[in-house]
């Protein structure tokens with residue numbers, strides 16, 4: 055089998071066009087076909103030499119499609135994943151895994167039933183700065199890790215859209231499953247698991263609807279603790295002007311502090327420093343500043359598809375746990391999002 059993977063994409067919007075399609079090309083893979091009800095989206099795919107289909111059946115009929123990237127609005131992830139898993143396709147599905155915990159449970163069950171390769175597209179696992187942080191933690195650079203502190207925020211107002219003419223589904227509870235917490239916290243929750251090699255077990259949160267004129271949360275503070283006792287805090291927001299410092303990741307330990315700035319996101323670059331806990335000196339740590347997390351993610355998924363030995367890196371069950379943490383976080387902040395949040399598990 056050739057190393058080059060034939061890809062399909064379901065939902066050819068912002069993240070698919072700006073990040074995934076270029077990554078597929080840069081990895082030496084092929085974008086074979088897309089499925090999107092939008093004529094503009096299908097025209098954009100045709101410009102890249104891919105076949106456009108208005109429905110999933112058309113994409114499934116393409117024999118060259120081995121792996122499918124799902125990048126629709128959140129509430130449509132489940133339907134696409136169930137059909138694709140049933141057809142035996144490998145699936146890389148965008149985060150959050152789904153718009154509700156019930157949908158995520160159904161998706162994990164479909165993956166388990168069919169045995170396909172499934173990954174949620176946590177591209178930030180593949181950012182070289184974050185791999186460096188994990189290596190430094192494992193090597194004992196910060197000593198005993200005591201805390202992970204994350205700020206991941208942006209400005210997302212009612213009219214926000216990355217592609218002109220599209221509606222802003224992110225502020226619609228039914229399509230998004232929540233607001234800033236649902237959209238932005240999955241990255242930090244997954245990254246914490248990746249960096250520490252253990253998930254958060256206990257979480258609680260407070261949400262706010264403070265600065266924007268819509269009903270979903272425009273900010274949240276989440277705190278959590280891993281089984282071994284590391285504390286984590288995530289401040290996520292849709293109410294932070296983009297010109298302000300708003301992407302910061304700190305790993306605190308008994309011997310020092312690692313700080314990554316502007317590494318969380320879809321793009322390459324950013325910076326990492328280490329401050330020594332004894333001397334107080336701060337040094338910059340180098341990593342490949344040109345390596346795109348999306349490209350690295352496509353390469354990693356392709357390797358796992360060709361070599362089953364690498365499949366442990368992807369886990370629908372781990373991603374389901376992240377959805378459970380989100381459900382608990384929303385449940386802990388009932389004053390802002392009462393029973394409206396569909397991520398709440400059924401009573």
Ligand SMILES: NC(=O)c1ccc[n+]([C@@H]2O[C@H](COP(=O)([O-])OP(=O)(O)OC[C@H]3O[C@@H](n4cnc5c(N)ncnc54)[C@H](O)[C@@H]3O)[C@@H](O)[C@H]2O)c1
Nearest residue numbers: 065066067068069089090092095125126127128148149150
């Ligand atoms: N990993 C990241 O950093 C990252 C960044 C942005 C978005 N995302 C995730 O990617 C997903 C898409 O986000 P986006 O910003 O690209 O949204 P978008 O609105 O730009 O694109 C969504 C696309 O899905 C299409 N679509 C709608 N219904 C469909 C259907 N039934 N079948 C196929 N296509 C359909 C729309 O026409 C649109 O082209 C979301 O889950 C989002 O959370 C992840």
